[in-house]
Amino acid sequence: MLSTSSLKRWLFVHKWTSLICTVFLLMLCITGLPLIFTHEIEHALGDHPEPLDLPTGTARTSLDTIVARAEAASPDAVVQFVSTDPDEANLWYVGMGETADAVEVSVFYTLDARTADILDTWTPNDDKTLMDIIFRLHYDMFAGLPGTLFLGAMGLLFVVALVSGVVVYAPFMQKLRFGTVRKHKANRAKWLDLHNLLGIATALWLLVVGATGVINTLAIPIYGLWQQTELADMTRPYRNDAATGEFSSAEQAVAAALAHAPGMELSFLSFPGNDFSGPHHYVAYVRGTEPFSSRLLQPILIDTTNSHVIDSREMPLYAKVLLLSQPLHFGDYGGMPLKILWALLTCVAIVVLGSGVYLWLQKRKIPLDARLRALQFGAEETNSPSVVYVRLPEDS
Amino acid sequence: MSRDVRVWPMPVLLGCVSTLGLASALLADGWADAVSWITLTVPVLVIFWYSLKRSTD
Numbered sequence: 001m002l003s004t005s006s007l008k009r010w011l012f013v014h015k016w017t018s019l020i021c022t023v024f025l026l027m028l029c030i031t032g033l034p035l036i037f038t039h040e041i042e043h044a045l046g047d048h049p050e051p052l053d054l055p056t057g058t059a060r061t062s063l064d065t066i067v068a069r070a071e072a073a074s075p076d077a078v079v080q081f082v083s084t085d086p087d088e089a090n091l092w093y094v095g096m097g098e099t100a101d102a103v104e105v106s107v108f109y110t111l112d113a114r115t116a117d118i119l120d121t122w123t124p125n126d127d128k129t130l131m132d133i134i135f136r137l138h139y140d141m142f143a144g145l146p147g148t149l150f151l152g153a154m155g156l157l158f159v160v161a162l163v164s165g166v167v168v169y170a171p172f173m174q175k176l177r178f179g180t181v182r183k184h185k186a187n188r189a190k191w192l193d194l195h196n197l198l199g200i201a202t203a204l205w206l207l208v209v210g211a212t213g214v215i216n217t218l219a220i221p222i223y224g225l226w227q228q229t230e231l232a233d234m235t236r237p238y239r240n241d242a243a244t245g246e247f248s249s250a251e252q253a254v255a256a257a258l259a260h261a262p263g264m265e266l267s268f269l270s271f272p273g274n275d276f277s278g279p280h281h282y283v284a285y286v287r288g289t290e291p292f293s294s295r296l297l298q299p300i301l302i303d304t305t306n307s308h309v310i311d312s313r314e315m316p317l318y319a320k321v322l323l324l325s326q327p328l329h330f331g332d333y334g335g336m337p338l339k340i341l342w343a344l345l346t347c348v349a350i351v352v353l354g355s356g357v358y359l360w361l362q363k364r365k366i367p368l369d370a371r372l373r374a375l376q377f378g379a380e381e382t383n384s385p386s387v388v389y390v391r392l393p394e395d396s
Numbered sequence: 397m398s399r400d401v402r403v404w405p406m407p408v409l410l411g412c413v414s415t416l417g418l419a420s421a422l423l424a425d426g427w428a429d430a431v432s433w434i435t436l437t438v439p440v441l442v443i444f445w446y447s448l449k450r451s452t453d
Contacts, residue, residue: 170403178406179446197446200407201439204414291425327422334421337433344440 004372007171011368014164019360021157022353028151028213029350031138036331036342038131039087047129049110049120051090060113063092063251063269069116070094070109077106081276082250083268086294090114100273145220152217158210162203169200171375188362195355202348209345212325222322226315227275234301234311235278243280244305247272250282252307257284257300260309264288267297272304280304291333296323406442413438 002010034041042048067079077096085091094109110120128136140147173196181193199206254266264286270276277283282302287294297319301311315323327333331342363371417435420428 166407169407173403177402179442179449181447181449183450194447198443201410201442202414203407204411205418205436205439208414208418291421291428292423295422324422328418334429334432338421338429338436341433341436341440345436348440348443 002167002171007168007375008368008372010164010167014161014168015360017157017161017164018353018356021154021161022357024151024154025158026350026353028138028154029346029353031134033343033346034131034134035138036339036346038135039332041131042129045129045131047131049091051088051119052112052115052117054090054112054114058114060090061116062249063254064249065116066092066094066111066113067250069111069118070096073109073118073121074107078102078273079271080105080274081268081270084266086265091119097274100271101275148217148220152214155210155214155217159207159214162199162207162210165199166203169196172196174375188359191355191358191362195352195359198348198355199352202345202352205345206349206352208328209331212329215322215325216329219322222318223275226319230313230316231276231278231283231299234299234313235281238278238280238310241280247282247304248307253282253302253304254284256302256307256309257286260300260312261286261298264293264298281310282307295327295333296320410439410442 039048043050063082066082070079071077074096077098078100079094080097080100080102081095083093083095085093090113092111092113094111095105096107096109097104098106104124106123108122109118110122111118136142139151141151143150172192176193179197181197182189250269250271254269257269258264258266267285267287270283270285272278272280272282276285278301282304284300284302285297286300287297297315298312299315300309302308303310331338413435417432417438420435421432
């Protein structure tokens with residue numbers, strides 16, 4: 001049992017961490033709901049390019065043809081990466097920048113992997129789709145990295161609010177059976193009971209989704225750290241090599257990477273000159289094909305003069321934690337039923353947040369000491385003044 | 397102190413069930429997905445059951 005003073009401290013922590021983060025958490029829950037179904041919504045709205053309707057088994061063209069097609073379409077831009085989607089075996093995505101090391105992608109093509117037809121062209125100046133806007137609100141509130149890190153800080157407060165909420169759950173439930181909802185009592189008692197029931201029943205899910213969300217906000221710093229340490233270490237022996245400007249076959253580079261890592265498939269191939277590769281190297285990022293291993297990436301450094309594999313290392317633990325935080329936050333790893341559960345649990349989170357605000361607004365009418373005393377006496381939480389104004393000897 | 401005992405069994409049980417649900421689909425496919433669906437439905441059902449139940453206190 002907590003002493004009165006430590007209960008007071010925990011309630012103080014719970015109140016303030018919750019109050020500060022609640023508005024942002026409500027926004028994150030509301031924008032997060034449609035984001036769970038991004039894939040389905042984009043397909044339904046026609047915002048997601050579909051591969052051409054060709055007979056199954058139609059041969060894929062060479063990746064070099066794909067790259068050449070994108071380069072011909074945007075002669076002034078430089079290919080930065082080509083990537084794949086495990087759900088779309090017949091599509092290639094090509095990201096290009098104004099320069100090899102440009103931070104922003106200037107054009108993004110979706111091509112059919114068999115015909116090299118450009119199916120979709122996206123540039124940063126395109127009109128934003130509804131899902132783009134919802135995503136940006138959820139990701140950085142249109143404020144770039146500072147916005148992302150700010151939301152991470154709000155997520156951290158939410159995690160503290162959850163932990164302190166679990167700590168103060170016990171004293172409030174001393175006299176009540178699990179799940180009691182005193183419907184016949186004043187609104188405040190009823191909503192306190194619902195807040196406690198919904199919060200404690202979903203506490204672990206909330207904690208995992210909250211904590212993995214916080215980790216995801218650190219993606220840019222985490223990748224930055226990896227690039228400046230491990231990746232820099234892999235490419236260091238070659239940093240003084242002269243740039244030829246000519247790169248060997250991307251198709252052969254991918255084939256060499258897959259031969260080096262049997263049983264794995266390409267996630268994306270980073271072209272020389274950007275943050276995910278070396279100045280003179282391709283880096284192929286491959287993933288496993290099992291549920292767990294498909295979430296992890298392994299970088300394979302490839303020589304751009306002959307498409308041979310030079311080096312490959314496992315990602316460090318902190319990068320693996322980041323990669324595994326993605327599915328645990330998005331809920332996209334167990335089919336549609338898991339997504340529906342994610343949505344239901346998000347709705348529960350909205351009620352927990354909303355009822356918390358309601359309780360705070362109500363509670364401000366009753367001094368904290370009086371509420372604590374009511375707990376000590378075993379009286380039920382109530383708005384009745386007879387309990388509120390009981391005085392104890394230690395009061396001066 | 398004996399009063400404290402009954403506060404925690406259900407929350408701890410729900411926490412364990414949720415953990416199993418979150419991990420299962422991540423570690424395997426097929427039956428493991430089904431384990432996730434069933435276990436993560438438990439907290440949702442618990443909430444529906446108790447919040448719709450007639451108050452007895």
